[in-house]
Amino acid sequence: MLVIDAAAVRTLYPMTEAIADMRTAFTLYSSGRVRQPQRCMTPGAAEGEVLATMPAYVPSIADGAGNGEAGAYGGGFGVKIIAVQPGNPARGLDPHPGVVLLLDPVTCVPLALLDATSITEIRTAAASAVATDLLARKDAEVLAVLGTGAQAREHIRAISRVRPLREIRVWGRTPVRARTLADECASLLPTSSDRTTVFGVTRAAEAVAGADVICTVTAAVEPVLDSAWVGPGTHINAVGAVFPGRRELTGDLVARSAVLTDSRESALTEAGDLLVPMREGRLTVGHIRGEIGEVLLGTCAGRTSDDEITVFESLGLAVQDVISAHSVHRRAVGEGTGIDITLSAPGGTAALRQGIQA
Known part of the structure; x- marks a missing residue:
């Protein structure tokens, strides 16, 4: 899994590409090809504190391009998890921290974890x-x-x-x-x-x-x-x-x-x-x-x-985050940017257990 921080997102995701991606996101969503529930808002203990969970399944562009769709990516599952923490500015922190998680479109193995704040800022404006x-x-x-x-x-x-x-x-x-x-x-x-x-x-x-x-x-x-x-x-x-x-x-x-x-x-x-x-x-x-x-x-x-x-x-859609994250991930792989980590051994828990016993 590739971890991509905020600085890398801003470097890898030019506004012109984000605008093209949002045309794709709007088109896919309104054509009914995105599977996306309403975002789940979970309130916290403090006033104004909330956790927003935004999952989506986005089809591959190969499933049917057209109508202004741009770029090529594998689609699949993705989710943005972002919090609203009103007390963060006083701590010198962003008030909307979070991550976007992409899963491999074939295996569903975690593919990339990206800073959500930077993606949200760019894709919302786009x-x-x-x-x-x-x-x-x-x-x-x-x-x-x-x-x-x-x-x-x-x-x-x-x-x-x-x-x-x-x-x-x-x-x-x-x-x-x-x-x-x-x-x-x-x-x-x-x-x-x-x-x-x-x-x-x-x-x-x-x-x-x-x-x-x-x-x-x-x-x-x-x-x-x-x-x-x-x-x-x-x-x-x-x-x-x-x-x-x-x-x-x-x-x-x-x-x-x-x-x-x-x-x-x-x-x-x-x-x-x-x-x-x-x-x-x-x-x-x-x-x-x-x-x-x-x-x-x-x-x-x-x-x-x-x-x-x-x-x-503008309310913001999970499909926007998933498509944006795919674009950033694709560029990161091409430029060798990000930190590659392994969450589990190939073959799953059994293989990992065998490796430990060996």
Whole structure:
């Protein structure tokens, strides 16, 4: 089994490949070819502490490529196990530690163990990039990012790969962090983006005024994006609210928008942005236009006019993690990166027992 740490994941997994992988993941999921239960959320003893278990079986690309599928990998079982530990930042640790485990597609022997935090950061932003490419106006050039954490950085990297950005505005609850992230943006953008203006702002309304694309990547419980601030034709990637009682968007904004998601099933059990206004009687299930994978498959409309406001409600899917992990593993093997360990002897417990007795 190959162990691949966070630094190796970030080196081995360029955003352009991650974006291509997310197109594949969306297509496979919405075509019904992925076997994936809802993620299991196990609460811990501390407030906000939870363990998320996300298994999936992903078919080999050889089982039927097409519809934008890219790359070649063996498929098989995989699982992401990731925790939410709100106390970790005070300890100088990541608040979302975890691992992705891949099993060999033929033998089911553990194939690779990868850092989940880095994979989650990259694939989540890449998924938003796919949605932006499909739903944002073709002339979109102003990006607003609400949030200053790791997802904010990755979303700047990702969105700049699918639209030539003239301006990026960053807002966060701590103004100094917004300014710091704005100062770091030069290292996140493509080399062709030397004329992009980036700055931090002190008010969310200022960040989104006139923006073409908005990414909400916060840990907010109550909405941070108001309908009155959002103009016609805007595309929104709503990423931070992945629990039923949390939301980043007001009910008014969701009600006036065309909503697409990664998974209807996930949206109807986890997306507070949708569930709260549904409980208030302001929305029905039918307000969800469809899944991003269905847009890729041509079975669902994306943007229908230049004035339409579109929302991509991102919850995250195990298939995204498994496909990402396969790409990283393939590159790691090719470059001789990672630590190779043996968990059990060939032939199983009996062979191991014989070796010890010998």
